[in-house]
Amino acid sequence: MAALLRSARLLKCSPALLLQVTGNTRHAPAAGRLYSGAVGTPHVGLCVQQRGLVKDEPSVAVRSKQAQQFDWALAKLDSSVRRTGRVTKTLLLHIFHDICRTGYPSGNQALLMLRSCGSLLPEVPLVERIELSQRIWDKLQELGATYDVSHYNALLKTYLQNEFRFSPTDFLAKMEAANVQPNRVTYQRLIAAYCEVGDIEGASTILGFMKSKDLPITEAVFNSLATGHARARDMDSAEGILSVMKGAGIEPGPDTYLSLLNVYAEKGDFAKMKQTLEMVENADIHLMDRDLMQVVFSLTKAGHQQYVPEIVERMHHERGYVPDAMNLCLSLITHGHEETAFSVLKSFTGLLVQSQTSDSPDLGNFFLRHCVNMDKSVENIVRFCKDLKDSGLHSSPLQFTLQCSLEAKKTGMAVELMRRMKEEGVPLRPHYFWPLFTHYQKEKNISGTLQALRAMQELGVASDMDTFSIYILPSFPSVDSARTSLKEAGIDVDANILIAAELRAEASRGNLAGLFSLKPLLKSPLHLLLQITELLCKDPRFNSTEPETSENVAYFLYNLIDSMNETEVHSKEEQLREYFGLLKNMNISISLNIFRGIRNILESYQVPELVKEIACFHVVKYGGCWSVTSHHSKPVVSICVSMCVVELCLSHQKLERALELKILYEADMTPAAYAMLINLCCRHDNAEEALKLKMELARKDSEVALDAQKYVALVRVLSKHGKLEEAIDMLKEMKEKDVQLRDGTISLLTLTMNTAAMKGDANSIRRLQEAIFTLGLAKPSSNLCSPLITCYLESGNYAGAFDATVEVHKQYNQMPKIHDLICGLVEKGDAELLQNVVEFLSQERGEMMMLYDLYFAFLQTGRYKEARKIIETPGLRARPTRLQWFAEKCIAAQQMEPLENMVDMTVKLFECDRDDMYHCLLRLCKETNDWQKAEATWMKMQEENLAPRERTLRLLADILKNNDKEVPFEVPEAYDMLKEAGSTGMVLGPAPYDTLIKALLAKGNIEDAMAVKNIATDHVPEFSLSDNANSLLIVSQVKRCQMKDALGTLKGMLQADQVPSQLAITRLVQGLASEGNTQDIQEVEALVKTLGSIKLSSMLFVNNAALAHIKNEDIDSAVELLQSFYIQNTDNQKSSISFVFRKVLDANNDAALDKLSAMVERLCNHFASYRAATDLFLMYLDTGRTEEAKFLLQVLCCILLPVQAAKIKALSELIPDFTEKENIYSHLVKCCGLDKDFSSAKALYERMQAEGVKADELTLKRLALLYKEAGEPVPFEEPPESFSFYADKLKKQRSESMEPADC
């Protein structure tokens, strides 16, 4: 044995170093803890291996989901371990089920799961843990996780931690069968397994393997051997291990001594233990509390708990002691040593008090809960409770324990505890039994219910109405059967309570008929009524979306009122009113009919107060409501003029011409037109003209506000041309008019100030900044504050930049451009100022942030030696956001050198996510397409023993593939995997198939998707595609013009009661239209109508049918279709056929366009249907066909000449988004005048007033005439001059106007 060891190649490998290896994985600290396990485990932190790259790469979607899920699961487990040093079984199972549900577990996920099945579960008995790990292993493998050596090693670890006896040779055989090569860690763990049972021979065999493979023998092996010898009752050899190690050149570490301590503990040799502890101290080795806790555990397990207190006394109470000690207690309880656990608990209650937060003491809750969960004897538990209470550690331990037992549904224990409580004089209450009843109720367990009820009576707890109605009766099929069972069981029940309970039970059973028949209902208290009503509202049985059931509530109300006579209503008026009041808050809506019915009854009883109450209910009027006409209107003609003018010019960006036209059509310039012109001036850098126009606009209408983007453009051009005050005025105006700034506009403000910075105009920047922030237009941000600093940096005035930094920080709490400032100072070598900056930073942001600032500056300026010194500052830890920031900066600027240096230097940085670092490096490699660098990076990752995230591997593979290089690992497609799975007879659930099919379809890969479908159908006979997958299939089929197939898919879906997506139907109909298939469009329409529930554009079928006709060159049919569509139903005015116009225009189909325009004119001329005209006009403008638009406009104008109020009104409603109302109203008033329609005119005037629209004098004159003619007093002052005077005045104002209608 010794010879074998001596001749082996030795590797000096301290646990510290090994832990560092662990620490180098991506989720360093807590993950390290996660891997090394909690109490009860030797510290062998070497789980992280160069995992072979696993074949676990399904579709992109699934993969990214996997990666997300891995991170999520890791974060969950990590935080649990960080906080408590353990994982609960619930959490682990939750994550496990989640992984299973998603399908395609990745290798990483499997590893994470397996690693959590050992001593991180102190609350779970060993047998259960083993079952759990086995279940996880099998299930994930079944779901397609591929296992490599790291998984086998992790499994071995759980075997060791869970004291599972297995055959190492079988294990090796299993690995061999799976074609997985064992590595050093595998052998080490197998040796440990042999040693656990004292099988030195077995261990030697494995050592022989290791030797033959020239693998290094580490300290861990020696530690195992010490245990092995001891277990083989050869203490001499066990003790001899120390000298063997020394002889082999390996210094025994803490774990070596721990192994010895444990074997002495098992033997109960306390003298030796003491001696060893002394040795440890002399060797200047520090045994952690966790180590000592293991010794406590060993002592207890071997039945030598009398020594526990002496070991406990030696604890140092290091950080994290409390959770570790709690876990020790839990483990001890789990292993049946609650007595020892309790003595351990009492040893650290002093520490728990410090963390006590609630008012009354409740120490030891975790302990009591676990005792309950582990079914400890009530005798013991009560004793612990008494002790805790007597020593003032817990104010109500019995009650807490009872709560735990109730939560765990342990009836026997709960009843026993209550008995004890009663003995102690603690009052018992009916609701203590409710959790038990709920449990039995869910199970419909009548005997359980009766048993609990009997216990209740035995304990002398009176069962009240609530207990019966809510918790007991629902367990029985009927009230009658309940009565019988109770009688049979010999349980006495107060008759009154039972009747009241029956009533309530009937209600909650949803027996509506029964309820209506319960006439004495009103004798019941108010809350009962409410409860019933609420039940009707909320219970899905009564309140589904179907109208007939949603009326149940209202109907109940009606029945209730109807069942009462007048006297009853009067005597109960008070209660009813309160009832109605409460109902109102429940948001109940009743239909109009029922409302009327109730109202009629109440009115006939003459209870006006109640009528008033009920009138406040939300009454739903069916049949829709009359919508108010749009008030954002302006006659179409005027709109068109403005639009044409401005569009014509803007599209050519000709400012001069636009300004000329503006003068020509000034009267018709809308605010929108002004805004566009102002913006055009800004774009042309014409500050003067922009300002002039803005002032003109303000004169015309001081209320009008530009949009944020145009304001800021104006501010920019003004400040650029030295008009600072005017620029600030604009900012103020923005505030006054409450113009909201979006991110984009805010960055435009930054740009504005940066322009000033380039000119070195610090004063302007300060003024603008101040205005922006004090007005509250934008919150101070680093970006908005940076121009001021830039201003100084640009001129090389570093002192000024620093002063500005201090100023900005003080005023706005921002610190922009600090990196640039420090870089500048480092390059310039201005040590004095740099010192000031550093001091300022330390003071304001802390030393850590300052160090990072300095570090990045050194990296940026190529001073790597200095940078390394900074990053190696003791105590510095990784700040992911800051590291990421610098990495992004390097990637954006394609600076490989500083980035590479950063990645190298941060290897040992505490908590540094290495995968993140390498991922950044690879991203830059990808940017620069540098495959050599990428390959070198890959090597470095292996050296670091890093298990990269899948995204990193994919990126690497991508770079290599792009350069026609071989990818040294597999990135298989999910499809291949599945095919393979199929051929090996592996069975998956339906979910993974569906996910894969969707992923394939998303890429348009129908063939593979269908192949997968076939595989799925083979394995899961009832397999069918989900709604989403089928919808995607339709879209893909349409994309490939397989219209027949797509239609078939749709039909299949509808037959299977599936709901196709809106997109699928739309694409299908559009596809049919492009093939000219009108028949199938009709069919789809008919099919989809049966669905009802999906929201489709109402025009989908009309437009596409028309397009289909056009495609078939049957334009007449198309015209006929559209024309009849608009003629037949005036409601259809709201529906747009722009889509048809757009398609026809895009296709340059002149023949169709001619006929369609003719149709448009016809619709206007003969049918007063203007929607089509508007659509066409807007479509012309949209597509830049201004000539055609103009022409159409003229046609429209001709049509409009014989003005009629209805037509203008109809037309005006079609065109939204305009704010000028005066014109439309003046037109309408004029029309009313012509029609001598006084009542309409009066209504119009009232509306104008309500909307605050000013009428011009001519309009007022016209209105006055109408009033006078009708013999009514004129409600305003009639303008004094004649009609023609005002007409001329208006005409002058609108000279050159294209608008023909006026005058």
Place this chain on the structure above:
Amino acid sequence: MAATAAGKKVFEVFVSKVLWTVATRDIKAYFGQFGQVKKCLLPFDKETGFHRGFCWIGFTTEEGLQNALQKDPHIIEGAKLQVQKNRKPFSGRKSNKEAEDI
């Protein structure tokens, strides 16, 4: 405020941190010392059979409300209750509640 007889207001406090052992009648009795309690609502969770640890107490008078608010601390069964004026009016919030008659 929920409408009540003759337009009277309900004067409500919202009580939280109620120990699981405390029953409706206990809490009603406790608050009875500050004035007449018109309503006491301690909602129970039907899934678990435990109450949710909070309740609403409605006094008939403003005085009762004020009395209750002035007292500090409120202690039932050795645990301190958190009592505050109810901001939102009570309206049948939970379906499975235990309420007292008027």
